[in-house]
Amino acid sequence: MTGMTSAVQHEITPELRGFREVQRLAYACAEAVAGQLRSGVTEREAARMQRVWLRERGVRDWFHLPFAWFGDRTAFAGFKVPLQFFPTDRRLEPGMPFILDMAPVYKGFTADVGYAGCLGLNPLHDRLLADLEAHRELILREVRERRSLREIYEDVERLMTTQGYTNRHRAYPFGVIAHKIDRVTERRWSPRLFGFGTQALKGLVSDALHGHRDGWSPLWSPYRFSDHPPQPGLWAVEPHLGFRGTGAKFEEILVVTDSKDPEQSAFWLDDDLPHVRRWAEEKVAA
Amino acid sequence: MNLSQARERRVVTGGVELCVAELGDAGRPTVVLVHGYPDSKEVWSDVAVRLAEHWHVVLYDVRGHGGSTAPKPLRGGFTLEKLTDDFLAVIDTVSPDRPVHVVGHDWGSVQAWEFVTVGRTEGRIASFTSMSGPSLDHFGHWIKRRMTRPTPRRVGQLLGQGAKSWYVYMLHTPVLPELAWRGPLGKRWPRILERMEKVPAGDYPTASLPSDAAHGAWLYRDNVRARLSRPRADAYAHAPVQLITPTGDSFLSERLYDGLEDWVPRLVRRSLPAKHWVPRTRPDQLASWVDEFITANESAGREGAPAQPTPAQSPYAQRFGGQLVLVTGAASGIGRATAFAFAEAGARVVAVDRDAEGAARTAEMARLIGAPAAWGEAVDVSDEDAMEKLAARVASEYGIVDVLVNNAGIGLSGSFLETTSEEWKKVLDVNLWGVIHGCRIFGKQMADRGQGGHIVNTASAAAFQPSRVLPAYSTSKAAVLMLSECLRAELAEKSIGVSAICPGIVNTNITATTRFAGADAAEEERLQKRTSRLYGRRNYPPTRVADAILRAVVRNQAVVPVTPEARGARLLSRLSPGTLRSVARLKPPL
The missing domain is CATH 3.40.50.1820 (Alpha/Beta hydrolase fold, catalytic domain)
Incomplete structure (x- = not known):
């Protein structure tokens, strides 16, 4: 699949390099924290570990504060109100799946990543992780075909249904599978609103206002306001599979440009990420 | 011996x-x-x-x-x-x-x-x-x-x-x-x-x-x-x-x-x-x-390990652990969710569907969540010979079915006057004859064994809610409902329970494959897309229907409407059928 190697062929501007750096930092954090998770650790503790790790490495602002979900909360079982996304005192147990989700701002660049893992062996979780690969390929292919975001959303959902899963990104605010991210001006003081950095929110709201005038939205949702071709920019894409009490996702940045060349018109910012490496290793093993 | x-x-x-x-x-x-x-x-x-x-x-x-x-x-x-x-x-x-x-x-x-x-x-x-x-x-x-x-x-x-x-x-x-x-x-x-x-x-x-x-x-x-x-x-x-x-x-x-x-x-x-x-x-x-x-x-x-079989997660595990459950239409929607719910309860699952790949996938996932064994079988339920062969194969290889879920069904919408006899035949073949074959062939095996069992038939809220846009589908489902009631009366003495499940609007892919009588290909595609979106917005998950099915088997319930609209329609069909008749005249906003 071209997606695997595409990023190297793309011209990486200093701006993209900045985004890639923060995305790598965030994934490094996810892997470091995941490595420290033990039986009995709570979601709150896992979220704090991420926050501390990133702060120590220079992160001062956030698109949103780190989240951690354990057990059936990875599939958002019984989520009714957005407050339920916030970390709880749920403790990790052997065999339990977990998801770490964080969106740090580093040197003015934002990343939003999701990392799904599991404490010990869980063949079902392995299956979910493996099945996410098809979604990464599908999304890239259809974005390059300039299909409407709403249609792509429905195709992803259809693929999930075929695989036997339910679409759990529908539980996110506005049911989004992705949202735009952008540079953020670094201020000395950036308060947060319900865990979201106000600077980053400001960018999203201003995008929403501009987009509303021009007929596009920075939120990639199943609704009519997403019935438009992909808007150039950076999208944090987060397909989220759920299967009874188990959920898995990845989240990474998709670069969309206005290039006429399909290869250049959209590509994953970085192909050297834990989940992509995992798929490659599985293929080699097979 | x-x-x-x-x-x-x-x-x-x-x-x-x-x-x-x-x-x-x-x-x-x-x-x-x-x-x-x-x-x-x-x-x-x-x-x-x-x-x-x-x-x-x-x-x-x-x-x-x-x-x-x-x-x-x-x-x-x-x-x-x-x-x-x-x-x-x-x-x-x-x-x-x-x-x-x-x-x-x-x-x-x-x-x-x-x-x-x-x-x-x-x-x-x-x-x-x-x-x-x-x-x-x-x-x-x-x-x-x-x-x-x-x-x-x-x-x-x-x-x-x-x-x-x-x-x-x-x-x-x-x-x-x-x-x-x-x-x-x-x-x-x-x-x-x-x-x-x-x-x-x-x-x-x-x-x-x-x-x-x-x-x-x-x-x-x-x-x-x-x-x-x-x-x-x-x-x-x-x-x-x-x-x-x-x-x-x-x-x-x-x-x-x-x-x-x-x-x-x-x-x-x-x-x-x-x-x-x-x-x-x-x-x-x-x-x-x-x-x-x-x-x-x-x-x-x-x-020296703990002396217990792995404790299953499901509250139904004590009832269904080790039982043999056969579900038709198990490659998607309610059938697939039902197969998974039984699998989670530790049952052995036979997933039957026309779609071989989907059935195999259901079986594979079922094994991952607790079914001690699961098999996918590619069979068209409307094909009597194929069903006979399936029953013989299941009986010889896996045993007699303890719970049978006749769930396979297809959608057909459109006015009666525009529905061709071909289309009628097709919908009755799957929705009614599929259930008849299942009940007759597997029900006979159950009765002959003489050790009880349960049959679940997926009917629909359309079985008691008339509608100008679903004449054929509703007819087939009403027949399934009555078939279930009659069969329940007959099989009671054999300790075989029969339940009819009547779901309302459930978010499954039945809408994406529904035939719209009188519509050309482009119009049909538009209608399929439109209904899929409507059903998606309603977003009643098939897993909840599956839960209702397991509950119906445990409690041996006769008729189980699922979703509020189905329960409402069932109530109105008894209290005020006139209201349902007025609703039947409405054209849905498609």
Whole structure:
């Protein structure tokens, strides 16, 4: 699949390099924290570990504060109100799946990543992780075909249904599978609103206002306001599979440009990420 | 193989001579089956033969029953202490250096509770499967707890069990029970069992019944009052216990086993929709659960792992664990969710669908979430020959289906006048004939086996909500609903339940494949997309329908509307059908 190697062929501007750096930092954090998770650790503790790790490495602002979900909360079982996304005192147990989700701002660049893992062996979780690969390929292919975001959303959902899963990104605010991210001006003081950095929110709201005038939205949702071709920019894409009490996702940045060349018109910012490496290793093993 | 081919021997102990029968390879782990009242070891004949395929099966007649002699005098000769002596004498003879697995029914189970909770048998019992016989000590504490703090619920439980125990009071009267059993009751007992308890006629009960029953009355007289008034405080089980509760037992309330976990550290619960005499009426299911439990404990004993099968997550695990469930239309939507729900409860699943790949995928995922086995089968339910072949293959390779879910269905929308006869035929072939074939072919297998079962048919809220846009679909579903009701009436005497599930608007891909009569390809695609979005916005997940299906099987419900709109339509169809007729005239906003 071209997606695997595409990023190297793309011209990486200093701006993209900045985004890639923060995305790598965030994934490094996810892997470091995941490595420290033990039986009995709570979601709150896992979220704090991420926050501390990133702060120590220079992160001062956030698109949103780190989240951690354990057990059936990875599939958002019984989520009714957005407050339920916030970390709880749920403790990790052997065999339990977990998801770490964080969106740090580093040197003015934002990343939003999701990392799904599991404490010990869980063949079902392995299956979910493996099945996410098809979604990464599908999304890239259809974005390059300039299909409407709403249609792509429905195709992803259809693929999930075929695989036997339910679409759990529908539980996110506005049911989004992705949202735009952008540079953020670094201020000395950036308060947060319900865990979201106000600077980053400001960018999203201003995008929403501009987009509303021009007929596009920075939120990639199943609704009519997403019935438009992909808007150039950076999208944090987060397909989220759920299967009874188990959920898995990845989240990474998709670069969309206005290039006429399909290869250049959209590509994953970085192909050297834990989940992509995992798929490659599985293929080699097979 | 049957019981007459068993190797018999006599064991002399405590003034009596016990008749012991052995089946199967004596080198294998030993399973001891203990019978109840008024029975002899022959009550186990069907179960014993099945278990003998894998284990060394030992049965004995309790003192005073069948081929064993009675103690003299009878009074005081049937205490639990003496029964424990007998048990130890038997297992020391048949399995001197290896602990045995005990299975008890009725009084056999009451005795075995004593075996498994007294110190002198510790290390001699590897596992115990109990059915329809509580520990008298636990029972005594159960009564005490309810007497000392009589909340309304507890009083209700006491009175309920008190009423079910009427025969225990009768057996405490002197002489009369003996006279009755040796006289008219003994003669009529086989007929009574057949009519009241649905025990199939045959070589059971045996000719020794009148004297078994007369002697056995002393089981009650020697133990019940003594134990219930002064229950032992240390009656903790020292071996893993599997409790099988028949939910239709006329003599024992299910509530008796509330809080049993306090006495049994390693408890596995099973429940079975059947009456009291499960060794006669459900031998297949019992043998398979006993087999599974022994296997789990044998391997656990070897590796030192916790002696329990992996605890399933689902609250339905105790009912469906190990059962064989066949679901049609299992490659997507409600069928797939149902297959997964049964898999999670530990059932073995056969996923049937036209879409071979989807069915295989369902089976694969089912295995990942707890089904001990799952298979995908590519069959079109409207094809009678294919269904016949499927049934033969399933029966020979996996066994007789315990729960059948006829779920496969297709959508057809559009005005009646524009629907062609071809389209009519197609929708009736799948939605109605598919169900008929399933019920007829698999239902026959179930009925022939004579050990109960359950059939679930997926109808629809459209079965009672008329609509101008769904004439063919609604007709097919109304037929399924009535078919289910008729079949339920017919199969009730075979202990086979039939449920019709009537979902309303559920988010499945039926909308994406629905044919719209009178629409050209482009228009049809637009309508499919539009309805899919509407259903998506409604977003009622198929998993909730699957939950309703499992609940319907457990409760043996006749008609189950799922989703608020379906329940509303069902209510209106009774209270105010005129309203439904007005709704039927509306054109949906498509």
